[in-house]
Amino acid sequence: MLGILKEEDIEKLLKEQYIGRLACYAHGVSYIVPINYVYSSSTVYAHSAPGQKIRMMKSNPQVCFQTDQIRDTFNWKSVVCWGKFEEITDATEKQRVLQGIIHKMMPLTNTPSEQPSHGTGKKDTYDEDIIVFKIIFHLKTGRFEINDSVE
Template identity: 35%
Template sequence: MNIGKLKLSDALTILHECTFGRLGCISNDEPYVLPINYYFDGKYIFSHSLPGLKIDAMRSNPRVCLQVDQIRDPYHWRSAVAYGHYDEIVDPQLRESVMAELFKHIEQMTPVESKMIGSSEKMIVYRIKLTEVTGVGEEW
């Protein structure tokens, strides 16, 4: 077994190839981690949410991270962590184009996303501007 750091290019490849990760943020001075669907354009990670604890947390403390992994089995895996800052997208045209692109990357809507149809005025669209990307893997 050989666990080691990934090259930046490999960590970025993981972010590009995946559409599901775990968002880490701070809520009421406590770590808060939850799954999200996303897409990565090489500069920003884009996602969306209905209002709630996650959005409140990111508005209060915009420093966030996203952990994404690719797992073949317990001995063959790679993981990338992207660090950055939350930025809420309020421009209506940009929101619409981000959502269209997001749904191109997601094969099937989750139950929560299905409920968002017709309630786009409530939906929060955001991006994470990356400040650092790291990666680690085992025997990939």
């Protein structure tokens, strides 16, 4: 059975997942990449080294974001959101977002004692080159497929 996710199911999926795909468009070029993220209040928080996606989002801040939960071919949920990129420049907010990402990601790694490559080092400050940003959503939609057949 195919269906449309309810708002509360969209919110639940966005909060539960930690990897999404970020799509940007600038100067006639489309670009989509996976990102680690934290979600709260219709906003995705993420980070990046300087590069293609940051240049593109600064040029055209309108982006698309997608995440999903796939159990198998006929049992999945997917959310697509549209929003606006904003770079976070306040040092306190940057550190808070980076710590939130690390706290969400570290329990999921096979080697949690290893040095994370998520913008923080052994010191208590963030890497100066890391770009911390948020995507503020103005539209969210979701779909699902469930195969209820019992074998």
